[in-house]
Amino acid sequence: MAHADADIPVKTPDGSYTIHIAAGIRQHIADKVGGRRAVIITNETVAPLYGEAMRDALGGCALITMPDGERYKTLATVAGFYGELVRAGLDRSGVVIALGGGVVGDSAGFAAATYLRGVRLLQVPTSLLAMVDSSVGGKVGVDLPGGKNLVGAFKQPDAVLIDPEVLTTLPPKEWRCGMAEAIKHGLLADHSLLDPALRTPDRAAELVRRAVQVKVDVVQRDPFEAGERAHLNLGHTFAHAIEQVSGYAWAHGEAVGVGLLVAAHLSHRLGLCGEEVPALVGDILAETGLPTRIGGLPSGALWAAMHTDKKWAAGVSRFVLLRGFQQPVVVEGVAESEVLAVLEGLQ
Ligand SMILES: NC(=O)c1ccc[n+]([C@@H]2O[C@H](COP(=O)([O-])OP(=O)(O)OC[C@H]3O[C@@H](n4cnc5c(N)ncnc54)[C@H](O)[C@@H]3O)[C@@H](O)[C@H]2O)c1
Ligand SMILES: [Zn+2]
Structure with a gap:
């Protein structure tokens, strides 16, 4: 492992899982899938960047692509996933891979929590916000016309794979937005996150590790x-x-x-x-x-x-x-x- 790589163990009410942080780890997804039937759920922005390569790394599994944007974090989108999961032949032993920002993580996570009363979930967050916040803690769900996150579940993943390399394609505005949550974690529990030296793209792995640890400790x-x-x-x-x-x-x-x-x-x-x-x-x-x-x-x-x-x-x-x-x-x-x-x- 490179010096900034880390494995963070997380205890949950019914078990435990690991958050792996390592440059290039997205290319080793097959190790985590372990030969099970897998379906990748992502969005139209992340699919060409990382989704197609991940599908190829898994020897060609189904790749479900939702439109990009919070307004698609809906039951209708999840209903579409269910149909595709059936078509892909995903059974109780299968695994859903949520590859994307928090919108994909929440929607795909909710599908994994409910399809066949729950199948395995691997979270592969690709936005800074999803890495430090939404992929940790087990909350998944969708929005209703009446408000955000009004339908959901607690769904612990089998593992979270964080590859800081994917942050290189993240739009600057999304980097800043994720940084706001990392600053929040710094104010709550880790002063080093408030150090400007850490909040630079080349220290991203360390920043993510520290910010994730704060949320892990709380949840x-x-x-x-x-x-x-x-x-x-x-x-x-x-x-x-x-x-x-x-x-x-x-x-x-x-x-x-x-x-x-x-x-x-x-x-x-x-x-x-x-x-x-x-x-x-x-x-x-x-x-x-x-x-x-x-x-x-x-x-x-x-x-x-x-x-x-x-x-x-x-x-x-x-x-x-x-x-x-x-x-x-x-x-x-x-x-x-x-x-x-x-x-x-x-x-
Ligand atoms: N479950 C939780 O505990 C929890 C906590 C906080 C937030 N959330 C939810 O997370 C969502 C926000 O997540 P978000 O900020 O990641 O938004 P997002 O999922 O919309 O991603 C932001 C944008 O970045 C793009 N993107 C993501 N990764 C990229 C990459 N590596 N390269 C290029 N583009 C990339 C996405 O396509 C999107 O356009 C909200 O729906 C919020 O409710 C959930
Ligand atoms: Zn927030």
Whole structure:
């Protein structure tokens, strides 16, 4: 193994699996499939980049290609997968390979969780976000017209294969969006992720390893979201409001970035942490090329959007905030006026 390669073991409620991080590992997929019948599910962008080569490496299995985009993360897309899985003759001993970003991982993962009451799943995340976030933790699912991720399951993979080489083709905007989640993991539990030296493409393997480890540690301690896993929502209450109020003109990762900044400023305003926390978050976002301003979205509309957050029981506000670096805390009942003041300050 090259020095940045790593195998991260993950304990789940019913077993364990390994997240393998290694340059070129996508070419060794056959070792993980182990002679079982396999079907690759990917999208139209990733198929020509990596899907066809993977199919050839497996001696020519079925390759299912969905259109690219969150709007295709639907039950209709998954229904299409079921038909193709039947046509490919995938039986209970077969394996679904989810090759792509989080949209493919969630949709294909949901198909694997439900087809024949569940078949084996190999996650091969190809976006930075999918590597550090969506492929870890076992949540799979699709969107409904009424909201994101409203149908889903917990489905642990047999293994996750992360090949940092595929990040070379990732569009810069998607790199920045994944970086927002890695910065979140840095703020939650690993200060080295906040070091600019690590956030460069040539250190990607190490960045991914550290960011994955943060999520692994949290989901191992709280696999079904009973408590600590809520910390992973740092910045996300604000991010979801920004996405919603902007009519999804903001990408999720961009909204998460500025959401982290709102959380840091709110934490400081409430006296939970010093001013060095929002200062560093602002510097990191700017240097990563992520927005540091809310950009004219009305503060009142953002507050109203937060009210629909499913984590706000009976309309009482609930935020993940920071008592300092790597010290997340859930705070309930923060006054509207405090939140509005922070949002106004970032307009
Ligand atoms: N299951 C979970 O726990 C969890 C956690 C976080 C996010 N998610 C979900 O993940 C999704 C977002 O994932 P995402 O940010 O990866 O979006 P995505 O899957 O849409 O991928 C982003 C873009 O990058 C392209 N792409 C991916 N890998 C590439 C590569 N190596 N080279 C070139 N292009 C590549 C994709 O085709 C797409 O256009 C959302 O649906 C979100 O709900 C799930
Ligand atoms: Zn996120």
